[in-house]
Amino acid sequence: MLICVPSVLRKDEVADFRRLMDASVWEDGRSTAGAQSAMVKSNEQLPPDSEIARRLGNRIVSALTSNPRFISAAIPRQIFPPLFNRYRAAGAHHFGIHVDNAVRGDRLTGARIRTDLSVTLFLSEPGEYDGGELVVEDLYGSHEIKLPAGDLVLYPASSLHMVTPVTRGARVASFFWLQSMIRDTHARTLVFDLDNTIQALVERLGRDDPETVRLTGLYHNLIRLWADV
Ligand code: NI
Numbered sequence: 658m659l660i661c662v663p664s665v666l667r668k669d670e671v672a673d674f675r676r677l678m679d680a681s682v683w684e685d686g687r688s689t690a691g692a693q694s695a696m697v698k699s700n701e702q703l704p705p706d707s708e709i710a711r712r713l714g715n716r717i718v719s720a721l722t723s724n725p726r727f728i729s730a731a732i733p734r735q736i737f738p739p740l741f742n743r744y745r746a747a748g749a750h751h752f753g754i755h756v757d758n759a760v761r762g763d764r765l766t767g768a769r770i771r772t773d774l775s776v777t778l779f780l781s782e783p784g785e786y787d788g789g790e791l792v793v794e795d796l797y798g799s800h801e802i803k804l805p806a807g808d809l810v811l812y813p814a815s816s817l818h819m820v821t822p823v824t825r826g827a828r829v830a831s832f833f834w835l836q837s838m839i840r841d842t843h844a845r846t847l848v849f850d851l852d853n854t855i856q857a858l859v860e861r862l863g864r865d866d867p868e869t870v871r872l873t874g875l876y877h878n879l880i881r882l883w884a885d886v
Contacts, residue, residue, distance in 0.1 A: 658846050659793060659800055659812045660730045665720050666807040671780055674713055678741060678780075678829065681709050686742055686752075697753025700820075703741040706765055714739035717778060717831055729852045730811055732838045732845060734886065735770045737761050739778070739833040744789050744823040751788075751822035757814045761834055772814040772834035773842075779804045779830050786826035793818045813842050838884040848883070851876050 666674070686700035703710040717739045721727050744750035762769045777791055783803050790801040791810065794817045801821075802810050812818065814834055839845040855876060858869045 658842070659795075659802065659810055660849070661802075661804060661808060661810050662724060662727045662730065663805075663808045665724055665727065665778060665809050666717070666780075668807060670716075670720075671806045674716075674780055675829065677709060677713065678703065678743075681707070683743060689740060691755075691758045694752075694755040694757075697755055697819075699748065700750045700752060701743045701745070701748070705738070705740055710741055711738065711765075713741065714831070714833075717833075727809075727811075730845075730849050731774055731835055732848065732880070732884070734836045734838045735768070736835045737770055737772070737833045738763055738765075739776075739831045741780075741829070741831050743830075744786075744820060744828040746786070746788075746823045746825050746827070749822060752820040754794075754817050754819040756817055757834065759814075770834065770836040771840070773837040773840060773845075774811050774835050775814040775816070775818070775832070776809055776811055776835065777802070777830050777832050778809040779806050781827065781829045782806045786828045787824045788821050789823040789828035790821045791818065792821060815842075838886055839880070840885065841883070844879075844883050848876065848879055851879070 681703055683701040684704050686702040687695045687698050689702065689705060690698045718736050757772055757775055759772060760769055761772055782805060790803050793800050793812045804810060837845055839848060855869065855872050862869055
């Protein structure tokens with residue numbers, strides 16, 4: 658399931674990110690690609706170990722940890738340090754169809770995660786560029802995603818996906834992976850759906866309604882059943 662999370666970064670934060678990124682040196686995006694994806698990847702990245710990538714990445718992670726919708730959807734166990742990419746029309750940049758590597762190691766810390774979810778956080782407004790849609794395939798077909806700057810999309814890292822060629826302007830984004838406490842996509846989706854339902858009931862009936870309290874217990878007990886912590 659694809660889940661969009663709006664306003665992870667405010668517009669002024671996005672502007673600050675873009676100012677710092679525009680002043681940075683970019684490298685060929687194939688430095689972080691696996692063997693198959695390197696053959697279909699054409700873009701630029703901030704060097705993953707650079708101070709600027711780490712600093713901006715930390716700001717994203719701290720914004721995520723205080724975002725209830727993101728936490729509810731991802732139930733993150735470990736978030737890989739965010740990376741940053743740029744697709745420019747001048748470079749005819751694109752990223753052909755591929756699946757992300759199953760395991761990612763952080764070169765600085767040596768920490769490894771299983772990639773359960775892939776994340777794209779858009780840092781360009783849709784009007785700044787043409788093309789550059791993120792296309793994710795699942796059992797229901799192909800989905801094209803292009804979100805306002807500051808919004809992100811979560812999708813199963815097991816999905817085939819691509820970025821269509823950018824034909825005008827530049828598409829700037831952060832992308833990263835996370836390991837969830839709940840490995841199974843369907844189980845995670847059920848828990849997210851249940852949480853949203855409980856929040857809607859709390860709005861209508863209040864937090865102390867007996868059935869809402871029981872459903873909240875059920876939510877925690879499902880997490881207790883399924884979570885690896
Ligand atoms: Ni990918």
